[in-house]
Amino acid sequence: MLQYKLKITGVVQGVGFRYFVRQEATRLELAGAVWNCPDGSVEVVAQGEEALLDQLVEQCKLGPTYSKVASVDVQREAVGEKFLDFEIRR
16 A cells, blocks of 8 residues: 655635545545645645556546646655545545
8 A cells, every 4th residue: 555645736726626536536445635725735645556546646637627737746655644534624
């Protein structure tokens, strides 16, 4: 199992981005969390198999309908806190 930490910039708040990420991560059977950051970006921590994590990254580059993704920064990390499901944090 791997863990990716994503920082997504662009028009990604107020457009349903966190809900989109949760939906895609749940579909891919990944665990983790997504939240809005004060700087206007969205951060994601996702855990699972590498191929599935890579699929999540590709979906985040597309984003939901009204988003405009400028960049997706990906960091591969050791698994820290183990998540049981995928949650939206406020």
